[in-house]
Amino acid sequence: MRLLLRIIGTLLIACAVILVIIDGTKSLGANAIVITPLRDSWTQMHPQSLAAVHDFLTSRLFGPGLQPAVEALLGCPGWAVIGVPGLLLAWAGRSRRVRVFLRQDQL
Known part of the structure; x- marks a missing residue:
């Protein structure tokens, strides 16, 4: 289930990034901030x-x-409407285990 949440979240984040790039390109062309x-x-x-x-x-x-x-x-803005649920789904599908990092001298 977590894998499905991460995949859907990643796809939504990718769509949001595409919409941000489109708005950024329009903003560069108009010399003003454009939010679609x-x-x-x-x-x-x-x-x-x-x-x-x-x-x-x-x-x-x-x-x-x-x-x-x-x-x-x-x-x-489209990037916000799509990106926020994408971030929430990706966060909900994250790995729950606690990662223990050891220094090389502790091995």
């Missing part, structure tokens, strides 16, 4: 899936209650 919201990144990659998620949420009973939270999440 998740909504814009998702729309550029696959707009049909964003529309499908929106339709799914509006057709459910809990949809109107979750709509403000989803809109706030889509307005945040």
